[in-house]
């Protein structure tokens with residue numbers, strides 16, 4: 001029995017790992033036939049949400065998506081492969097890592113396109129935040145991602161405080177000069 005069948009138990013990373021493959025069509029691309037960055041972010045969000053749904057078995061909303069570098073272009077007709085894993089569950093939020101590759105349909109080569117970390121928040125039917133099941137990392141890679149996710153959470157929190165102070169300082173300057 002998969003550990004995700006019992007809501008009381010800690011979940012394994014393998015319980016919620018998710019994968020999506022998309023063929024890139026003209027509607028997904030810019031005027032040069034390359035996948036649009038925003039469209040790639042959409043696919044990343046959807047794949048990450050699948051893992052978050054499977055881990056929490058409730059509704060989730062995207063709270064944040066970290067910095068993304070677009071490392072390699074994706075062309076019309078290519079296959080885009082996305083894989084998502086939950087890195088760590090907190091109280092009502094969880095961090096999911098998503099990695100995307102492009103596969104050339106004719107020669108089957110695969111290249112890394114982009115990676116991102118997303119934070120999802122679990123909510124119930126009425127939009128109230130709900131506690132998420134614990135994550136139990138098993139392999140060395142899962143344990144490393146679990147530890148790193150806490151560092152990234154602290155970094156996000158520090159950034160949020162810094163941005164808030166910056167906004168307050170700007171508002172004070174605006175008030176003093178108006």
Ligand SMILES: CC(C)(COP(=O)(O)OP(=O)(O)OC[C@H]1O[C@@H](n2cnc3c(N)ncnc32)[C@H](O)[C@@H]1OP(=O)(O)O)[C@@H](O)C(=O)NCCC(=O)NCCS
Nearest residue numbers: 061062063064089090091092093094119120121129156160
């Ligand atoms: C995400 C959201 C539910 C957080 O609500 P909030 O009242 O700010 O929540 P809190 O500050 O109490 O934080 C709740 C949890 O979310 C996390 N969180 C909130 N904002 C976050 C952010 N910007 N990045 C990462 N985590 C965040 C907190 O760390 C906390 O996690 P924990 O319970 O595991 O400790 C709320 O901002 C929201 O509904 N945003 C819109 C979501 C949405 O529509 N997404 C789709 C994109 S348009």
